[in-house]
Structure formats: C-alpha cells, structure tokens
Amino acid sequence: MRGPARIVNVSSRAGLRSIIRSPQLLARLTSAASPQQLDELAAEFVSAIRAGKHAAQGWPSSMYGVSKLLVSLWTAQLAERLRGEGVMVNAMCPGWCRTDMSSQSGNKSAAEGADTAVWLALRSPKDLATGQFWGERSTIGW
Template sequence: MNQKTAIVTGANRGIGLEISKQLGQLGVKVIMTARNEEKGRAAYKQLKQEGLDVHFYALDVTNEESIQKLALDIKERFGSLDILINNAGIYIDGKNSILDIDLDTVRKTMETNVYGPLRLSQVLVPLLQVSGDGRIVNVSSGMGAIEDLGGLYPSYSLSKTALNVLTIQLADVLRDRGVLVNSMCPGWVRTEMGGSGATRSVAEGADTAVWLATGNVGRTGLFFRDRKEISW
C-alpha cells in the first residue's frame, strides 16, 4: 500500500498539531503548515524527534502567492496528495455581539476561516484527484450549526456556518471525482482558543478529523462530531 500524504493547516499548535501527530502515528506523511514559520518549525521538530514522517512549509492561507507556492512545491516534490485538513482558523470577536462587531473583524475572520479553505481546496483538488481516495476535512464548530446560532461570537459563527456550506458545495462537485469532503466539530477543547476550562483534550478534539481523513467513512458532504453525523 502506498503511503498517504496529508496537508494540515495551522499545525503549529493545538488541534492542528495533534491531528498531525495522530496522522503521523498512523504512518501518514504529514506536511505541517503554519503562518508563523518559527512556531511551525518548532512544532515540526517536536514530531520529527518522535520519529514521525513530517515536513514543514510556511503557509499564509490568506495569501494567494503563498497558496500557489505550496501547491507547486507539493506537486514537484510528492506528485499527489491524499488528504487536506483545513484546520487553520482565528477567533478575534472578543465580547462583541452581532450588533457591535466591526466589519474589519468579520473580513479578517472570513479570509482565514473560509476563503483560505476555499482557495486551498480549489488549488489542491487536481492533486487530490490523483489519489483516487482524496479527502478534504474542514475543521468547523458547533457554533456554525444553524440550529444553535445566537448573537454572540458573530464573526466566528458566520465563518464556520459558511465553511459548512463550502463543505456541502465541494462535496457535491467532487462526488464523482474520488474526493470525499466533510466538516467536523472538535467540541470544546483545551487549546489556546478553547481555554483551560474546556471539557475535552486535544486528542479527543482531533480524533474525528483523523478518522474522516483515514477511516472507512464512505460518506461525503456531512457534518460530524465524535465520528457521528450531526445536524447542520
């Protein structure tokens, strides 16, 4: 069996780092990416020292040149891609509600949390199609579920709802091209974003993303938590 190759965005800490670790432990070649090169390389060295097959590329998901460079490098060095995990995301809403959030905050959040995954998917789909078993996993949130939406966390919630819509749209056009596309909610995880009071470990938060990337899922265009389908 050929070794699978995965790209994980925002892999320098938290869930992204844990996803990279779990994929590496399964024998996947992991291309870890991060906007902050210093922190990204430190995370990469950590997993490399554990004997995992990991590589690092600096990537700013809001920068077209950076995205194109990554795609070209991956094509030249690896030839194909099996897994894309769109994990990079920001939360910069603070305590603002939908009534007082400023548009700059909304724009910045959408650029990272939605437009980044969109452009990466568009650019990398040709490589994913070569795989024959391509997977795109979008790390979303229950805050993006329409049935649970409220007026707080406005930019973040808007972005995750849009990311879920992107999942449905990508899954539809890739259904017959050998690429599965799904969203997942990691739950409330003890990360820099989730805080120390969160109820889940990073290992628990990463599990469903790793399963969607490597498991016998057989489904596309859906939203998952704890390996079970949940409502949009």
C-alpha cells in the same frame, strides 16, 4: 496503490444553521451555489456588523459562529462539486477543547478533539458519505 483523496474541514456546532433566525437569510445562505456567493454573503455580514445593522438584517452577533457556518456550507458545496471524483469532503466539530483559544477551559484535550478528524481522514469511502457534518464519529444535522 493510492487511496481516495479526503478533505476534512474543521467547523463547529457554534456554526449550525440554527444560528440564523431569519428564514429569508437562511434561504439565501443555503441556496448559495458557489464559493463566490458565499464570499459575497460573508462580506455582507462583515458590513452589517460594522454598520451595527446585523441584527436587523437577520445575522447573529457571533463572528465565530458565522465563520463556521460558512465553512460548513462551503464544505457541502465542495463535496457536491467533487462528487464522483473520488474525493470525500466532510466537516467536523472537535468539541470544546483545552487549547489557548478556550483559555485551557475545554472539556477535551486537543488530541481528543482531533479524533474525529483523523477518523474521517482514514475511513474508507465505502464507509462514509461525502458532504456531511460530523462530531464524535457521528453525523450531526447541519
């Protein structure tokens, strides 16, 4: 017997909704109803960065933060589309891990950072909601 499918996307606290300071832009991001709309907003961000107009348009300077915000928003969209299909979809933040990306300066090992992802992948659907953002085995507000 096979269990339910699980999707665990690696995101980051650097991509919480609070990085968007413009209420209008945040409303556009959170009301995007499809991956295509998120793609369009991502392209808008890249164009604004290239033109040096990102701050005036309400975007932060962090490409990493915006990319992780988009991963989290896409996760919520996917969870909603797959609700009732037996697929659990969640995003998680591994924390600051000692990897090449952090120049080995993180406060967690890569294995410690992977703990929540593995935990989410192995949990029973009876134990978890879908469409949540997790860190250290606890939900985090988006």
